Amino acid sequence: MEIYFLSSNKYKIKEVSDILGSTNIQIKSFNKKINEIQSDNMVEIVTDKVIKGFKEIGRPIIVEQTGLLIKNFGDLPGGLTQVxxxxxxxxxxSKFFSKKGTASATAKTIVAFCDGKKITTFEGIIQGTIVSPPRGNRDFQWDCVFQPEGYDETFAEMGSKKNDISMRKEALYKLKSFLEESFHDE
Structure with a gap:
């Protein structure tokens, strides 16, 4: 099955391909700028975006939204993390959120899949803390400030080991199971 992934972020595209790719699922990059609604509700963001993406391409498509929900900040920024x-x-x-108490945070990914008939969403979460100062490579957004619970490294310091434990992996594995069950005869 060919599925298009709507993203221009080369790091996300690689992660999604590494995690989801198999002989039955081929991920194709769909690099198109889609006007994204701004909301702290991540399900609303991916639902809106996957509808717009499907209208553009007319093929099975996935979109994802990953954000940090910082406990002492009312679980914000959530869907507004990129902003x-x-x-x-x-x-x-790192400095701002570390000063807000324990800097306890939840990293959350919501993946939406649309095949033209329905939209299905999948969630992955991992607990951790915001560290100060940032550690590791700064290329992939907030990976350098998020340290998952039970680990001594930030996601950035973990490198590809991050894919073994990440919230994106959890959400994508749920999607993969769904696709294998729903489309196993195709």
Whole structure:
């Protein structure tokens, strides 16, 4: 089955391909700018975006939204994490949220799949903390400030080992199971 992944982020495309790719599922990149609604509700964001993406391509498509829900900040920024990240960047993001108490956070991914008949969403979460100062490579957004619970490294310091435990992996494995059950005869 060919599935298009709507993203221009080369790191996300690689992660999704590495996690989801198999002989039965081929991931194709669909790099098209889609006007994304701004909301703290991640399900609303992916649902809106997968509908718009399907209208553009007319093929099975997935979109994903990953965000940080910081406990002492009312579980924000959530779906607005990218906006916060772009404004604050690594050092300021890390300092600001680390000062808000324990810096306990949930990293959450919501993946939406649309085949033209229905939209299905899948969620993955992992608990952790926001570290200060940032550690590791800063190329992939907030990976340098998020340290998963039970580990001594940030996602950035883990490198590809991140894919073994990440919230994106959890959501994508749920999607993969769904696809294998729903489309096993195709």
């Amino acid at each position: 916060f990240w772009d404004s604050l960047e690594a050092d300021n993001f």
